[in-house]
Amino acid sequence: MDLNTKVSVQNKLKKIFGIGPTGAIISLFSFAIFVWADSMIKLSIVVESASLMKIIGIVLVIFGLWLHFWSFSTLRSWWVDGKLCLRGPFKHFRHPMYTAWITFISPGVALYLNSWFYLFWVLLLHLLWHKLVKKEEIIMIDTFGDKYKNYARRTGRFFPKVMSFRIND
Template sequence: MTLTIAKAIYVLLAVGWYVIRIPHERRSRRTPISRSARGMREIVLLTISFTGLGLLPFIYVATGFPRFANYQFQPLLAWIGAVVAIASLVLFHLTHRALGRNWSVSLDLRESHRLVTEGVYRYVRHPMYSAFWLWAVAQALLLPNLIAGLSGLVGFGILYSFRVAQEERLMLDAFGAEYADYMARTGRVVPRIS
């Protein structure tokens, strides 16, 4: 594994996410939104996450900037990053497939929205967040730059920290006891062992 290959894997990871997402985004747009928690806060959080998972690493891949933050490339870490990237894409695909028309990039409930508890949602409430965490870890392992490599963990970490509780409140308001029971038997982003 070389640095060039590691950078190419990162680019393929990002492209793969959009290839997976585009058909689901088009399909879900046809289902009207019945309730939304969008607003300036959501726009800021999505922008921070995009900066960390997309903008900063792409600048690094394309230009090598910021060079002062580079550290020694470790092929073994890059191989592990490649495996984590594949796991991220697989999980991302499974979440979209399970959600169907219920999917939304933001905090939205669609008309006829139903609580999805099958597929990967049987094990965790937010497997899409799990997939994003895997992307951020893969990025850190593939890109030997303290800023570009770690920006995904920071950017997505901020979005996750300020969004997941709000999303769960939205789901509790919509599904009440059904969602509370679901919360009791599943982990947020990691399956419960019990």
């Protein structure tokens, strides 16, 4: 395989998978570090009612998995057609698959485990993914131009935009 073919394959994979695999590896590695650190430090639990935390955690995980699969099934046609996906969960946020993991599943796990330490991990994940996703958004701007820029203005990255404030100069 020559260099140009290899670069072309890598670019195609980046377009399909974005920063997902890199972010997933970093997220899992950081989770392993937090599991180890939590076993050493043993911070206090978040609340005494562990059963309530477990129920809330399970609900968040189930919702996150549903959002992930809904996003994936919606996005399949985009991969085939090469168009910017603006329907389904993509109407509300630009990165619903990542949102599923960092806004619902990871916090669900943290609440299920009922530890402050894992809640710190969730905060770290959000900061990390906001940084990582910027690279993917540059690729999207390069691919879709103003259409993506307009889409980005009206949608949230990991949370739906409820309101948009404009200041007229």
